[in-house]
Amino acid sequence: MSIAHHRRKQPELVRQQLLEVAARLSLEQGAAGVTLDAVSQAAGVSKGGLLHHFPNKMALLNGLFDDLTEKLDRTIELEMRSDPVAHGRFTRAYLSCVFAMTDEADAQGWQVLTIALLSEPQLRERWRLWVTDHADEFVGTDSSPGCLLARFAADGLWLADILKSHDIDQPTRQAMRAQMLALSLQ
Amino acid sequence: MSIAHHRRKQPELVRQQLLEVAARLSLEQGAAGVTLDAVSQAAGVSKGGLLHHFPNKMALLNGLFDDLTEKLDRTIELEMRSDPVAHGRFTRAYLSCVFAMTDEADAQGWQVLTIALLSEPQLRERWRLWVTDHADEFVGTDSSPGCLLARFAADGLWLADILKSHDIDQPTRQAMRAQMLALSLQ
DNA sequence: TATAAGATACCGTCTGGACGGTTTGTCAAG
DNA sequence: CTTGACAAACCGTCCAGACGGTATCTTATA
Numbered sequence A, B: 001m002s003i004a005h006h007r008r009k010q011p012e013l014v015r016q017q018l019l020e021v022a023a024r025l026s027l028e029q030g031a032a033g034v035t036l037d038a039v040s041q042a043a044g045v046s047k048g049g050l051l052h053h054f055p056n057k058m059a060l061l062n063g064l065f066d067d068l069t070e071k072l073d074r075t076i077e078l079e080m081r082s083d084p085v086a087h088g089r090f091t092r093a094y095l096s097c098v099f100a101m102t103d104e105a106d107a108q109g110w111q112v113l114t115i116a117l118l119s120e121p122q123l124r125e126r127w128r129l130w131v132t133d134h135a136d137e138f139v140g141t142d143s144s145p146g147c148l149l150a151r152f153a154a155d156g157l158w159l160a161d162i163l164k165s166h167d168i169d170q171p172t173r174q175a176m177r178a179q180m181l182a183l184s185l186q
Numbered sequence C: 001t002a003t004a005a006g007a008t009a010c011c012g013t014c015t016g017g018a019c020g021g022t023t024t025g026t027c028a029a030g
Numbered sequence D: 001c002t003t004g005a006c007a008a009a010c011c012g013t014c015c016a017g018a019c020g021g022t023a024t025c026t027t028a029t030a
Helices: A011-029 A036-042 A047-053 A057-081 A089-103 A107-119 A121-137 A145-163 A170-184 B011-029 B036-042 B047-053 B057-081 B089-103 B107-119 B121-137 B145-163 B170-184
Strands: none
Touching: A011 A036, A011 A047, A011 A057, A011 A107, A036 A047, A036 A057, A057 A089, A057 A107, A057 A121, A089 A145, A089 A170, A107 A121, A107 A145, A107 B107, A107 B145, A121 B145, A145 A170, A145 B107, A145 B121, A145 B145, A145 B170, A170 B145, B011 B036, B011 B047, B011 B057, B011 B107, B036 B047, B036 B057, B057 B089, B057 B107, B057 B121, B089 B145, B089 B170, B107 B121, B107 B145, B145 B170
16 A cells, blocks of 8 residues: 555666666675665665565676676677777777776776676676687687787776776876777787 | 683684685685684684684784785885886786786685775775875886786786686786786886 | 456565674683 | 683674565456
Protein backbone atom coordinates (compact mmCIF):
# COMPACT_ATOMS: atom_id res chain seq x y z
CA MET A 1 0.00 0.00 0.00
CA SER A 2 3.08 2.21 -0.12
CA ILE A 3 3.64 4.97 -2.62
CA ALA A 4 6.29 3.03 -4.48
CA HIS A 5 3.77 0.36 -5.25
CA HIS A 6 1.65 2.86 -7.06
CA ARG A 7 4.26 4.56 -9.12
CA ARG A 8 4.69 3.63 -12.69
CA LYS A 9 6.79 0.53 -13.22
CA GLN A 10 9.92 1.01 -15.22
CA PRO A 11 12.16 -1.98 -14.66
CA GLU A 12 14.84 -1.10 -17.17
CA LEU A 13 15.20 2.35 -15.75
CA VAL A 14 15.43 1.08 -12.20
CA ARG A 15 17.98 -1.47 -13.26
CA GLN A 16 20.09 1.18 -14.91
CA GLN A 17 19.71 3.42 -11.88
CA LEU A 18 20.96 0.66 -9.61
CA LEU A 19 24.05 0.11 -11.69
CA GLU A 20 24.74 3.81 -11.85
CA VAL A 21 24.37 4.23 -8.12
CA ALA A 22 26.60 1.26 -7.43
CA ALA A 23 29.32 2.84 -9.52
CA ARG A 24 28.93 6.23 -7.87
CA LEU A 25 28.95 4.82 -4.37
CA SER A 26 32.14 2.92 -4.81
CA LEU A 27 33.72 6.05 -6.20
CA GLU A 28 32.72 8.16 -3.24
CA GLN A 29 33.14 5.72 -0.40
CA GLY A 30 35.42 3.05 -1.76
CA ALA A 31 34.47 -0.49 -2.60
CA ALA A 32 33.36 -1.08 0.96
CA GLY A 33 30.60 1.47 0.48
CA VAL A 34 28.87 -0.73 -2.05
CA THR A 35 26.44 -2.51 0.22
CA LEU A 36 23.03 -3.74 -0.83
CA ASP A 37 21.43 -1.39 1.65
CA ALA A 38 23.33 1.64 0.47
CA VAL A 39 22.84 0.94 -3.20
CA SER A 40 19.15 0.22 -2.94
CA GLN A 41 18.48 3.21 -0.73
CA ALA A 42 20.44 5.61 -2.93
CA ALA A 43 18.59 4.29 -5.95
CA GLY A 44 15.25 4.87 -4.28
CA VAL A 45 14.42 1.18 -4.20
CA SER A 46 14.03 -1.24 -1.36
CA LYS A 47 16.59 -3.93 -0.79
CA GLY A 48 14.05 -6.48 -1.89
CA GLY A 49 13.64 -4.52 -5.09
CA LEU A 50 17.35 -4.54 -5.71
CA LEU A 51 17.50 -8.26 -5.11
CA HIS A 52 14.71 -8.72 -7.57
CA HIS A 53 16.81 -7.26 -10.37
CA PHE A 54 20.06 -8.79 -9.22
CA PRO A 55 19.67 -12.03 -7.27
CA ASN A 56 22.86 -11.38 -5.29
CA LYS A 57 25.65 -8.92 -4.93
CA MET A 58 27.91 -10.68 -7.37
CA ALA A 59 25.19 -10.42 -10.00
CA LEU A 60 25.14 -6.68 -9.46
CA LEU A 61 28.87 -6.42 -10.03
CA ASN A 62 28.63 -8.70 -13.02
CA GLY A 63 25.90 -6.50 -14.41
CA LEU A 64 28.18 -3.52 -14.06
CA PHE A 65 30.95 -5.43 -15.78
CA ASP A 66 28.69 -6.42 -18.67
CA ASP A 67 27.42 -2.90 -19.15
CA LEU A 68 30.84 -1.39 -19.27
CA THR A 69 32.59 -3.98 -21.40
CA GLU A 70 29.76 -3.80 -23.90
CA LYS A 71 30.15 -0.07 -24.13
CA LEU A 72 33.90 -0.45 -24.39
CA ASP A 73 33.61 -3.02 -27.14
CA ARG A 74 31.27 -0.81 -29.10
CA THR A 75 33.57 2.18 -28.81
CA ILE A 76 36.61 0.17 -29.78
CA GLU A 77 34.91 -1.26 -32.81
CA LEU A 78 33.79 2.16 -33.90
CA GLU A 79 37.25 3.57 -33.41
CA MET A 80 38.83 0.74 -35.37
CA ARG A 81 36.58 1.33 -38.34
CA SER A 82 38.04 4.77 -38.91
CA ASP A 83 41.64 3.61 -38.76
CA PRO A 84 43.13 2.83 -42.18
CA VAL A 85 46.34 1.25 -40.86
CA ALA A 86 46.04 -2.39 -39.90
CA HIS A 87 49.08 -2.72 -37.69
CA GLY A 88 48.28 -1.63 -34.14
CA ARG A 89 44.71 -0.74 -34.99
CA PHE A 90 43.27 -2.33 -31.90
CA THR A 91 45.93 -0.77 -29.71
CA ARG A 92 45.14 2.70 -31.01
CA ALA A 93 41.45 2.17 -30.44
CA TYR A 94 42.23 1.07 -26.91
CA LEU A 95 44.33 4.17 -26.40
CA SER A 96 41.50 6.36 -27.59
CA CYS A 97 39.15 4.79 -25.10
CA VAL A 98 41.55 5.18 -22.20
CA PHE A 99 42.27 8.80 -23.00
CA ALA A 100 38.61 9.52 -23.48
CA MET A 101 37.89 7.97 -20.11
CA THR A 102 40.64 9.77 -18.27
CA ASP A 103 39.82 13.08 -19.88
CA GLU A 104 36.09 13.02 -19.50
CA ALA A 105 33.75 12.26 -16.67
CA ASP A 106 32.62 8.87 -17.89
CA ALA A 107 35.55 7.38 -16.03
CA GLN A 108 33.44 6.69 -12.95
CA GLY A 109 32.11 3.34 -13.99
CA TRP A 110 35.48 2.05 -15.00
CA GLN A 111 37.13 3.32 -11.88
CA VAL A 112 34.78 1.41 -9.66
CA LEU A 113 35.27 -1.62 -11.81
CA THR A 114 39.01 -1.48 -11.52
CA ILE A 115 38.74 -1.48 -7.80
CA ALA A 116 36.16 -4.21 -7.66
CA LEU A 117 38.15 -6.14 -10.23
CA LEU A 118 41.18 -6.31 -8.09
CA SER A 119 39.43 -7.25 -4.91
CA GLU A 120 37.04 -9.76 -6.43
CA PRO A 121 38.79 -12.83 -7.86
CA GLN A 122 35.78 -13.66 -9.98
CA LEU A 123 35.80 -10.34 -11.76
CA ARG A 124 39.54 -10.47 -12.09
CA GLU A 125 39.06 -13.66 -14.06
CA ARG A 126 36.42 -12.10 -16.27
CA TRP A 127 38.74 -9.23 -17.08
CA ARG A 128 41.53 -11.65 -17.81
CA LEU A 129 39.24 -13.33 -20.29
CA TRP A 130 38.36 -10.04 -21.96
CA VAL A 131 42.01 -9.22 -22.40
CA THR A 132 43.09 -12.61 -23.69
CA ASP A 133 40.13 -12.80 -26.05
CA HIS A 134 41.04 -9.50 -27.63
CA ALA A 135 44.73 -10.30 -27.65
CA ASP A 136 43.95 -13.49 -29.53
CA GLU A 137 41.59 -11.79 -31.92
CA PHE A 138 44.16 -9.21 -32.94
CA VAL A 139 47.27 -11.30 -32.58
CA GLY A 140 48.20 -10.61 -36.20
CA THR A 141 48.22 -6.84 -35.88
CA ASP A 142 48.64 -5.95 -32.22
CA SER A 143 51.05 -8.37 -30.61
CA SER A 144 54.31 -6.52 -31.21
CA PRO A 145 56.28 -5.36 -28.18
CA GLY A 146 55.52 -1.78 -29.19
CA CYS A 147 51.79 -2.36 -29.17
CA LEU A 148 51.95 -4.18 -25.87
CA LEU A 149 54.03 -1.42 -24.39
CA ALA A 150 51.62 1.23 -25.59
CA ARG A 151 48.69 -0.55 -24.01
CA PHE A 152 50.56 -1.05 -20.78
CA ALA A 153 51.43 2.61 -20.67
CA ALA A 154 47.77 3.44 -21.16
CA ASP A 155 46.88 1.17 -18.28
CA GLY A 156 49.49 2.86 -16.12
CA LEU A 157 48.17 6.29 -16.96
CA TRP A 158 44.68 5.15 -16.20
CA LEU A 159 45.76 3.72 -12.86
CA ALA A 160 47.49 6.97 -12.02
CA ASP A 161 44.28 8.82 -12.74
CA ILE A 162 42.34 6.57 -10.45
CA LEU A 163 44.83 6.97 -7.65
CA LYS A 164 45.21 10.63 -8.52
CA SER A 165 48.87 9.99 -7.82
CA HIS A 166 50.16 12.25 -10.58
CA ASP A 167 49.07 15.63 -11.70
CA ILE A 168 49.85 15.70 -15.38
CA ASP A 169 49.36 18.85 -17.40
CA GLN A 170 47.66 18.72 -20.75
CA PRO A 171 50.77 19.27 -22.93
CA THR A 172 52.62 16.42 -21.24
CA ARG A 173 49.56 14.28 -21.63
CA GLN A 174 49.40 14.99 -25.33
CA ALA A 175 53.11 14.37 -25.75
CA MET A 176 52.73 10.98 -24.13
CA ARG A 177 49.76 10.20 -26.30
CA ALA A 178 51.80 10.93 -29.40
CA GLN A 179 54.55 8.65 -28.15
CA MET A 180 52.09 5.87 -27.51
CA LEU A 181 50.68 6.23 -31.00
CA ALA A 182 54.19 5.95 -32.39
CA LEU A 183 54.75 2.83 -30.35
CA SER A 184 51.59 1.28 -31.77
CA LEU A 185 53.11 1.53 -35.26
CA GLN A 186 56.26 -0.35 -34.34
CA MET B 1 48.06 -23.38 29.09
CA SER B 2 48.17 -23.43 25.30
CA ILE B 3 51.16 -24.22 23.14
CA ALA B 4 51.84 -20.63 22.24
CA HIS B 5 52.27 -19.75 25.85
CA HIS B 6 55.01 -22.31 26.18
CA ARG B 7 56.89 -21.65 23.02
CA ARG B 8 59.79 -19.31 23.01
CA LYS B 9 58.62 -15.73 22.75
CA GLN B 10 59.74 -14.09 19.57
CA PRO B 11 57.59 -11.02 19.00
CA GLU B 12 59.49 -9.71 16.01
CA LEU B 13 59.16 -13.01 14.24
CA VAL B 14 55.46 -13.22 14.97
CA ARG B 15 55.03 -9.69 13.71
CA GLN B 16 56.78 -10.52 10.49
CA GLN B 17 54.75 -13.68 10.17
CA LEU B 18 51.53 -11.74 10.52
CA LEU B 19 52.48 -9.33 7.76
CA GLU B 20 53.53 -12.16 5.51
CA VAL B 21 50.31 -14.05 6.07
CA ALA B 22 48.23 -10.95 5.46
CA ALA B 23 49.92 -10.51 2.11
CA ARG B 24 49.46 -14.14 1.14
CA LEU B 25 45.81 -14.22 2.13
CA SER B 26 44.85 -11.25 0.05
CA LEU B 27 46.63 -12.81 -2.87
CA GLU B 28 44.74 -16.05 -2.60
CA GLN B 29 41.31 -14.86 -1.58
CA GLY B 30 41.25 -11.22 -2.56
CA ALA B 31 41.26 -8.26 -0.26
CA ALA B 32 38.06 -9.46 1.37
CA GLY B 33 39.93 -12.49 2.64
CA VAL B 34 42.11 -10.36 4.87
CA THR B 35 40.12 -10.57 8.09
CA LEU B 36 41.59 -10.44 11.55
CA ASP B 37 40.34 -13.93 12.21
CA ALA B 38 41.81 -15.37 9.05
CA VAL B 39 45.15 -13.63 9.38
CA SER B 40 45.65 -14.54 13.00
CA GLN B 41 44.60 -18.13 12.49
CA ALA B 42 46.81 -18.62 9.45
CA ALA B 43 49.72 -17.13 11.35
CA GLY B 44 49.17 -19.52 14.21
CA VAL B 45 48.27 -16.76 16.62
CA SER B 46 45.04 -15.89 18.35
CA LYS B 47 43.16 -12.79 17.35
CA GLY B 48 44.12 -11.21 20.65
CA GLY B 49 47.73 -11.91 19.74
CA LEU B 50 47.37 -10.19 16.42
CA LEU B 51 45.75 -7.18 18.02
CA HIS B 52 48.56 -7.04 20.49
CA HIS B 53 50.99 -6.34 17.68
CA PHE B 54 48.66 -4.21 15.58
CA PRO B 55 46.02 -2.34 17.58
CA ASN B 56 43.57 -2.43 14.68
CA LYS B 57 43.23 -3.58 11.13
CA MET B 58 44.36 -0.32 9.62
CA ALA B 59 47.56 -0.56 11.63
CA LEU B 60 48.17 -3.95 10.09
CA LEU B 61 47.78 -2.58 6.59
CA ASN B 62 49.91 0.41 7.44
CA GLY B 63 52.57 -1.91 8.76
CA LEU B 64 52.53 -3.74 5.46
CA PHE B 65 52.79 -0.46 3.61
CA ASP B 66 55.73 0.71 5.73
CA ASP B 67 57.57 -2.54 5.32
CA LEU B 68 57.24 -2.57 1.59
CA THR B 69 57.92 1.07 0.85
CA GLU B 70 61.00 0.92 3.04
CA LYS B 71 62.28 -2.03 1.10
CA LEU B 72 61.38 -0.32 -2.17
CA ASP B 73 63.17 2.86 -1.18
CA ARG B 74 66.27 0.95 -0.21
CA THR B 75 66.33 -0.94 -3.50
CA ILE B 76 65.77 2.19 -5.54
CA GLU B 77 68.53 4.05 -3.78
CA LEU B 78 70.91 1.18 -4.31
CA GLU B 79 69.98 0.94 -7.96
CA MET B 80 70.43 4.67 -8.46
CA ARG B 81 73.93 4.58 -7.04
CA SER B 82 75.16 2.36 -9.84
CA ASP B 83 73.67 4.49 -12.61
CA PRO B 84 76.15 7.00 -14.07
CA VAL B 85 73.59 8.90 -16.16
CA ALA B 86 71.65 11.54 -14.29
CA HIS B 87 68.70 11.96 -16.62
CA GLY B 88 66.04 9.36 -15.90
CA ARG B 89 68.04 7.76 -13.15
CA PHE B 90 65.12 7.40 -10.81
CA THR B 91 62.91 6.09 -13.57
CA ARG B 92 65.41 3.38 -14.45
CA ALA B 93 65.71 2.38 -10.81
CA TYR B 94 61.95 2.20 -10.63
CA LEU B 95 61.91 0.02 -13.72
CA SER B 96 64.45 -2.32 -12.20
CA CYS B 97 62.31 -2.74 -9.13
CA VAL B 98 59.17 -3.44 -11.09
CA PHE B 99 60.85 -5.97 -13.32
CA ALA B 100 62.51 -7.60 -10.36
CA MET B 101 59.15 -7.86 -8.65
CA THR B 102 57.32 -9.23 -11.63
CA ASP B 103 60.06 -11.69 -12.43
CA GLU B 104 60.67 -13.01 -8.97
CA ALA B 105 58.48 -14.25 -6.20
CA ASP B 106 58.77 -11.22 -3.97
CA ALA B 107 55.84 -9.73 -5.82
CA GLN B 108 53.31 -11.03 -3.32
CA GLY B 109 53.61 -8.20 -0.86
CA TRP B 110 53.23 -5.56 -3.50
CA GLN B 111 50.36 -7.31 -5.10
CA VAL B 112 48.36 -7.30 -1.93
CA LEU B 113 49.22 -3.69 -1.43
CA THR B 114 47.97 -2.70 -4.83
CA ILE B 115 44.68 -4.30 -4.10
CA ALA B 116 44.35 -2.88 -0.62
CA LEU B 117 45.51 0.46 -1.95
CA LEU B 118 42.66 0.78 -4.31
CA SER B 119 39.99 -0.26 -1.89
CA GLU B 120 41.28 1.67 1.10
CA PRO B 121 41.18 5.45 0.64
CA GLN B 122 43.68 5.97 3.43
CA LEU B 123 46.32 3.82 1.78
CA ARG B 124 45.53 5.31 -1.57
CA GLU B 125 46.48 8.66 -0.08
CA ARG B 126 49.70 7.30 1.37
CA TRP B 127 50.69 5.93 -2.00
CA ARG B 128 49.84 9.23 -3.64
CA LEU B 129 52.20 10.88 -1.19
CA TRP B 130 54.95 8.41 -1.97
CA VAL B 131 54.62 9.10 -5.69
CA THR B 132 54.45 12.88 -5.43
CA ASP B 133 57.32 12.98 -2.96
CA HIS B 134 59.57 11.08 -5.33
CA ALA B 135 58.35 13.01 -8.35
CA ASP B 136 59.25 16.22 -6.58
CA GLU B 137 62.61 14.95 -5.44
CA PHE B 138 63.64 13.98 -8.94
CA VAL B 139 61.82 16.66 -10.86
CA GLY B 140 65.09 17.81 -12.42
CA THR B 141 65.98 14.48 -13.94
CA ASP B 142 62.81 12.41 -14.24
CA SER B 143 59.94 14.64 -15.25
CA SER B 144 60.19 14.37 -19.02
CA PRO B 145 57.27 12.80 -20.89
CA GLY B 146 59.53 9.91 -21.79
CA CYS B 147 60.32 9.17 -18.17
CA LEU B 148 56.70 9.47 -17.16
CA LEU B 149 55.68 7.20 -19.98
CA ALA B 150 58.27 4.62 -19.02
CA ARG B 151 57.04 4.56 -15.45
CA PHE B 152 53.44 4.31 -16.55
CA ALA B 153 54.29 1.41 -18.79
CA ALA B 154 56.00 -0.30 -15.88
CA ASP B 155 52.88 0.20 -13.79
CA GLY B 156 50.78 -1.26 -16.56
CA LEU B 157 53.00 -4.29 -16.86
CA TRP B 158 52.86 -4.74 -13.14
CA LEU B 159 49.09 -4.50 -13.13
CA ALA B 160 48.93 -7.06 -15.90
CA ASP B 161 51.04 -9.40 -13.81
CA ILE B 162 48.73 -9.00 -10.87
CA LEU B 163 45.66 -9.66 -12.94
CA LYS B 164 47.56 -12.33 -14.85
CA SER B 165 45.75 -10.90 -17.83
CA HIS B 166 48.64 -11.30 -20.24
CA ASP B 167 51.03 -14.11 -20.73
CA ILE B 168 54.18 -12.46 -21.95
CA ASP B 169 57.15 -14.50 -23.04
CA GLN B 170 60.60 -13.58 -21.88
CA PRO B 171 61.91 -12.18 -25.20
CA THR B 172 58.97 -9.81 -25.51
CA ARG B 173 59.46 -8.82 -21.92
CA GLN B 174 63.09 -8.00 -22.54
CA ALA B 175 62.25 -6.08 -25.69
CA MET B 176 59.80 -3.96 -23.79
CA ARG B 177 62.30 -3.39 -21.05
CA ALA B 178 64.80 -2.12 -23.58
CA GLN B 179 62.20 0.25 -25.00
CA MET B 180 61.39 1.56 -21.56
CA LEU B 181 65.04 2.18 -20.87
CA ALA B 182 65.28 4.12 -24.11
CA LEU B 183 62.27 6.18 -23.10
CA SER B 184 63.91 7.03 -19.80
CA LEU B 185 66.76 8.69 -21.69
CA GLN B 186 64.48 10.98 -23.68
C1' DT C 1 -13.22 -5.84 -26.24
C1' DA C 2 -13.70 -7.08 -21.49
C1' DT C 3 -11.75 -9.68 -18.04
C1' DA C 4 -9.75 -13.47 -15.61
C1' DA C 5 -5.27 -15.45 -14.71
C1' DG C 6 -0.96 -15.42 -14.29
C1' DA C 7 3.65 -13.05 -14.58
C1' DT C 8 6.44 -9.38 -13.27
C1' DA C 9 8.01 -5.67 -10.36
C1' DC C 10 8.45 -4.32 -6.45
C1' DC C 11 8.08 -3.59 -0.71
C1' DG C 12 9.45 -4.29 4.29
C1' DT C 13 10.99 -7.31 7.82
C1' DC C 14 13.74 -10.73 9.68
C1' DT C 15 17.85 -13.62 10.52
C1' DG C 16 22.09 -15.81 10.69
C1' DG C 17 26.62 -15.08 10.33
C1' DA C 18 30.85 -12.52 9.84
C1' DC C 19 33.86 -9.19 11.43
C1' DG C 20 36.30 -5.56 14.04
C1' DG C 21 37.32 -4.69 18.44
C1' DT C 22 37.24 -5.23 23.90
C1' DT C 23 38.04 -7.40 28.05
C1' DT C 24 39.76 -10.48 31.12
C1' DG C 25 42.80 -14.03 32.16
C1' DT C 26 47.26 -16.68 31.88
C1' DC C 27 51.98 -17.67 31.47
C1' DA C 28 56.87 -16.82 31.02
C1' DA C 29 60.91 -14.00 31.20
C1' DG C 30 63.73 -10.63 33.22
C1' DC D 1 56.85 -9.32 40.94
C1' DT D 2 56.25 -6.60 37.22
C1' DT D 3 55.72 -6.47 32.47
C1' DG D 4 55.26 -8.08 27.86
C1' DA D 5 53.24 -11.66 24.99
C1' DC D 6 49.84 -13.90 24.17
C1' DA D 7 44.84 -16.77 24.71
C1' DA D 8 39.83 -17.09 24.84
C1' DA D 9 35.51 -15.60 25.42
C1' DC D 10 32.56 -12.07 24.33
C1' DC D 11 30.04 -7.81 22.28
C1' DG D 12 27.88 -4.64 19.01
C1' DT D 13 27.39 -3.72 14.38
C1' DC D 14 26.80 -4.46 9.85
C1' DC D 15 25.51 -6.91 5.94
C1' DA D 16 23.93 -10.44 2.49
C1' DG D 17 20.24 -12.75 1.54
C1' DA D 18 15.50 -15.13 2.56
C1' DC D 19 10.80 -14.58 2.85
C1' DG D 20 6.09 -13.36 2.48
C1' DG D 21 3.52 -10.16 0.86
C1' DT D 22 1.27 -6.42 -2.54
C1' DA D 23 0.61 -3.71 -6.62
C1' DT D 24 0.99 -3.32 -11.63
C1' DC D 25 1.48 -5.24 -16.24
C1' DT D 26 0.51 -8.65 -19.94
C1' DT D 27 -1.71 -12.05 -22.28
C1' DA D 28 -5.01 -15.25 -23.51
C1' DT D 29 -9.51 -16.33 -23.92
C1' DA D 30 -14.37 -15.79 -24.19
